[in-house]
């Protein structure tokens with residue numbers, strides 16, 4: 625039976641990616657690189673993501689260099705990309721749009 629800790633198959637991942645602006649697969653993880661207008665904006669965005677991640681009990685692998693934030697999502701407990709990663713990526717996109725409207 626499938627549950628949130630079952631890794632998605634490549635068909636499921638491809639479908640999810642069509643709805644996830646900016647994300648791709650890199651090294652078997654969901655990957656996105658974001659750029660902001662400043663370090664403070666990037667760090668504020670990371671703070672918002674941190675609260676969401678903590679509330680989900682699901683945490684990103686990420687790094688920050690000045691105004692850039694690089695994010696990788698994978699479910700370690702499942703050994704692959706799961707619905708939890710898709711959910712967190714979707715929420716991250718929402719927070720990015722709020723921080724940095726097009």
Ligand SMILES: C[C@H](O)[C@H](O)[C@H]1CNC2=NC(N)=NC(=O)C2=N1
Nearest residue numbers: 681682683684698699700701702
């Ligand atoms: C016990 C705790 O909830 C688990 O270790 C959670 C924490 N955050 C996590 N985050 C991610 N990305 N993958 C996990 O498998 C994971 N497991």
